[in-house]
Amino acid sequence: xRIGVCIKQVPGGSARMDGETGxxxxxxxxxxxxxxxxxxxxxxxxxAASLAGPEGPGEVTALTMGPPQAEGxxxxxxxxGAGKALLLCDSGFAGxxxxxxxxxxxxxxxxxxxxxxxxxxxQTTDGDTAQVPFALAARxxxxxxxxxxxxxxxxxxxxxxxxxxxxxxxxxxxxxPALFAIGREAVQPRAASLPRRLExxxxxxxxxxxxxxxxxxxxxxxLAASPTRVKRIYAPLGEAxxxxxxxxxxxxxxxxxxxxxxxxxxPVPPPSGGGGPG
Amino acid sequence: MTGKTETDLKPCPPGYCLDxxxxxxxxxxxxxxxNPEEAAGVIRRAAExxxxxxxxxxxxxxxxxxxxxxGLVLSTERMNRPLEFFRDSQGAPVxxxxxxxxxxxxxxxxxxxxxxxxxxxxxxxNPTESTATLGGGFGCNAQGPNSxxxxxxxxxxxxxxxxxxxxxxxxxxxxxxxxxxxxxxxxGGSRLSCDSLLPAGGSRFLHxxxxxxxxxxxxxxxxxxGFAGELSLTxxxxxxAAWGVVYFFEEDSGALNFAESLGQWRGExxxxxxxxxxxxxxxxxxxxxxxxxxxxxxxxxxxPLDSPWKAAIQVELxxxxxxxxxxxxxxxxxxxxxxGGREEDTWAAGSLQELEKxxxxxxxxxxxxxxxxDRxxxxxxxxxxxxGDFEIPPxxxxxxxxxxxxxxxxxGLRGFVFGHLGEGRLxxxxxxxxxxxxxxxxxxxxxxxxxxxxxGGLIAAENGIGRLKGGLLRRYGSPERWNQIESFLRVLxxxxxxxxxxxxxxxxxxxGRT
Numbered sequence: 088x089r090i091g092v093c094i095k096q097v098p099g100g101s102a103r104m105d106g107e108t109g110x111x112x113x114x115x116x117x118x119x120x121x122x123x124x125x126x127x128x129x130x131x132x133x134x135a136a137s138l139a140g141p142e143g144p145g146e147v148t149a150l151t152m153g154p155p156q157a158e159g160x161x162x163x164x165x166x167x168g169a170g171k172a173l174l175l176c177d178s179g180f181a182g183x184x185x186x187x188x189x190x191x192x193x194x195x196x197x198x199x200x201x202x203x204x205x206x207x208x209x210q211t212t213d214g215d216t217a218q219v220p221f222a223l224a225a226r227x228x229x230x231x232x233x234x235x236x237x238x239x240x241x242x243x244x245x246x247x248x249x250x251x252x253x254x255x256x257x258x259x260x261x262x263x264p265a266l267f268a269i270g271r272e273a274v275q276p277r278a279a280s281l282p283r284r285l286e287x288x289x290x291x292x293x294x295x296x297x298x299x300x301x302x303x304x305x306x307x308x309x310l311a312a313s314p315t316r317v318k319r320i321y322a323p324l325g326e327a328x329x330x331x332x333x334x335x336x337x338x339x340x341x342x343x344x345x346x347x348x349x350x351x352x353x354p355v356p357p358p359s360g361g362g363g364p365g
Numbered sequence: 366m367t368g369k370t371e372t373d374l375k376p377c378p379p380g381y382c383l384d385x386x387x388x389x390x391x392x393x394x395x396x397x398x399x400n401p402e403e404a405a406g407v408i409r410r411a412a413e414x415x416x417x418x419x420x421x422x423x424x425x426x427x428x429x430x431x432x433x434x435x436g437l438v439l440s441t442e443r444m445n446r447p448l449e450f451f452r453d454s455q456g457a458p459v460x461x462x463x464x465x466x467x468x469x470x471x472x473x474x475x476x477x478x479x480x481x482x483x484x485x486x487x488x489x490x491n492p493t494e495s496t497a498t499l500g501g502g503f504g505c506n507a508q509g510p511n512s513x514x515x516x517x518x519x520x521x522x523x524x525x526x527x528x529x530x531x532x533x534x535x536x537x538x539x540x541x542x543x544x545x546x547x548x549x550x551x552x553g554g555s556r557l558s559c560d561s562l563l564p565a566g567g568s569r570f571l572h573x574x575x576x577x578x579x580x581x582x583x584x585x586x587x588x589x590x591g592f593a594g595e596l597s598l599t600x601x602x603x604x605x606a607a608w609g610v611v612y613f614f615e616e617d618s619g620a621l622n623f624a625e626s627l628g629q630w631r632g633e634x635x636x637x638x639x640x641x642x643x644x645x646x647x648x649x650x651x652x653x654x655x656x657x658x659x660x661x662x663x664x665x666x667x668x669p670l671d672s673p674w675k676a677a678i679q680v681e682l683x684x685x686x687x688x689x690x691x692x693x694x695x696x697x698x699x700x701x702x703x704x705g706g707r708e709e710d711t712w713a714a715g716s717l718q719e720l721e722k723x724x725x726x727x728x729x730x731x732x733x734x735x736x737x738x739d740r741x742x743x744x745x746x747x748x749x750x751x752x753g754d755f756e757i758p759p760x761x762x763x764x765x766x767x768x769x770x771x772x773x774x775x776x777g778l779r780g781f782v783f784g785h786l787g788e789g790r791l792x793x794x795x796x797x798x799x800x801x802x803x804x805x806x807x808x809x810x811x812x813x814x815x816x817x818x819x820x821g822g823l824i825a826a827e828n829g830i831g832r833l834k835g836g837l838l839r840r841y842g843s844p845e846r847w848n849q850i851e852s853f854l855r856v857l858x859x860x861x862x863x864x865x866x867x868x869x870x871x872x873x874x875x876x877g878r879t
Contacts, residue, residue: 099718117718119718166713275665276668277668277669278668278712278714278722278723279712279713279714280708280710281610281612281694281698281711281712283713285691285695288715
């Protein structure tokens with residue numbers, strides 16, 4: 088079974104945004120693999136191990152779209168266990184929003200051969216939209232399961248995962264092909280072994296440009312094709328609904344004890360004599 | 366004192382009467398000076414009133430050095446600002462800071478607070494406890510895992526503002542005051558006379574030698590001879606390449622064989638590529654992390670530890686020549702295989718950001734031991750941190766590791782051995798479960814202390830002496846050195862405000878027992 092992972096390189100520290108365009112200035116921070124993608128990769132590698140045939144686990148292919156330096160994220164994926172890495176790299180892809188990123192990735196998978204299982208991180212730490220996995224699934228015409236919080240099994244006949252939704256957890260079972268957006272609770276990412284990490288530094292990374300894609304029409308990619316724009320990025324406005332109480336320790340203890348279920352109205356014990364021996 | 370009045374001595378809240386040693390004391394007053402002048406004023410005030418004085422940073426110390434014994438606490442909590450960034454005459458970047466600044470705040474300032482062209486600098490000493498203060502780090506001359514390459518914190522200071530127990534403020538530029546064979550000149554024209562050729566006798570605490578800078582002599586003086594009022598930190602550029610690797614073993618002997626064989630990689634290449642860290646974890650330490658990782662939020666980002674590994678060696682390398690570092694690692698891998706290791710039993714990180722994850726392992730072990738200690742103390746209030754931070758000549762590390770294991774087994778005690786194997790500085794922590802085990806633990810630590818000094822090692826090579834280990838130095842260090850330390854403290858703290866002699870030589874059944 089073919090297994091794919093979509094990954095992304097994101098700024099590692101504090102990156103800056105262009106005030107005019109709303110686009111990330113990529114050179115402003117060192118790039119790292121999107122933290123959520125470690126979970127996607129781990130889920131993909133575990134699925135490959137679970138679905139292993141007599142020849143061993145199937146190969147996991149990592150795909151990303153980005154500038155040349157995004158190769159670093161692919162090498163991280165190779166170090167962790169991906170067998171093949173593909174970078175979609177063309178200035179014509181720059182500035183793509185979630186919808187057009189998904190379109191570009193879908194083109195990459197279509198040229199490569201759409202895997203039966205595709206894993207994505209639930210979201211990225213730069214765009215933070217959590218939309219690309221679902222837009223990609225829609226483009227590829229395959230079902231998607233998002234907010235995966237636990238994996239029960241991947242077997243030849245199908246999968247079972249737990250999905251976190253507002254107000255509850257849903258067990259989702261299904262067959263292939265399918266796409267999964269993996270959350271941080273689902274798996275515990277492995278570390279790369281030393282030999283793999285050393286090998287990944289020298290491993291080949293395939294690079295395709297716009298001209299290599301099945302649909303090479305430039306106007307369907309990048310900023311120009313994107314239906315959405317980032318207008319402004321700002322910190323959430325905090326609003327304290329409950330002002331802090333300023334009370335002495337004895338009153339604080341009484342308030343806390345009084346709020347405990349079943350303790351309402353009961354006397355508060357006197358404070359203890361203080362710390363241990365001096 | 367400038368700008369402060371006696372009302373600035375506030376009643377001391379209980380939270381300032383304890384530290385991570387789990388010892389607690391008491392103090393009547395506390396002061397929060399904001400600069401050296403105010404601090405000196407507080408000290409003079411303590412002298413006038415006859416208050417015993419205790420200097421505090423973030424109270425992260427594990428030997429009770431910040432635990433007060435009555436009187437007044439001087440907290441450096443509000444002396445926590447970066448002061449000035451500049452380049453010295455050689456072009457080296459220097460940041461002047463106040464002593465209450467934490468390592469974490471320093472890191473944040475270096476990555477975000479410096480002018481943009483200067484970002485990407487760092488301060489090499491890394492004692493793993495990021496909430497500790499730089500002043501506290503100087504007080505114990507903190508030596509974290511990367512001290513294999515970078516030594517103690519004091520070595521990274523360009524100059525120091527020192528506040529004496531008499532309330533004087535000394536400026537100590539590196540190189541101005543140095544020991545010769547008979548002592549060292551002091552600011553103001555006086556002199557500290559001594560025999561600078563006396564061997565360490567079990568401790569680096571106030572240990573002179575000819576050529577030693579006064580600044581380095583005061584590093585590690587634990588707030589018993591004064592304290593840092595301002596520090597000028599020599600910064601460095603981030604290395605172009607950094608690697609962190611954890612090698613796991615199914616046999617303890619494999620880990621020790623591997624560590625010994627890594628000895629050939631010590632030292633720097635001509636380009637500065639070097640092994641900076643060589644840490645060891647025994648099976649108990651790994652088990653502790655295994656069982657504690659799911660309960661401790663900070664450890665959840667560690668990779669799985671579910672294999673039956675019995676020991677681990679953690680290394681870090683850094684330098685400018687990435688291919689050369691990779692060649693070094695390929696060499697390490699061959700030695701790992703030769704020591705019985707399997708390639709898949711390694712964790713490797715190829716950047717500073719990634720290797721931070723592995724540093725959680727090193728930080729997690731002592732944290733989890735303390736958590737376990739707190740749990741045991743609920744049933745056994747007299748339990749104290751029962752740990753040794755001995756430094757032995759590195760070739761003897763293997764023998765000592767074996768001694769610790771055998772002795773703990775014979776005494777039926779639960780314990781953990783981990784730490785800086787590359788420098789012969791292993792931490793051994795015991796977790797006694799009842800009064801009888803406390804007694805046996807103390808006996809073992811005494812035995813190991815005597816053994817260490819006999820082999821030319823150091824009793825409290827890291828984390829300080831504090832109130833927990835004071836007695837060890839007096840009992841097992843050389844008498845000549847003890848006399849010398851006593852005479853230094855009498856000169857440096859003539860009014861005995863900081864109580865160094867009593868803290869280092871407590872009554873036989875006092876807190877100075879480990």
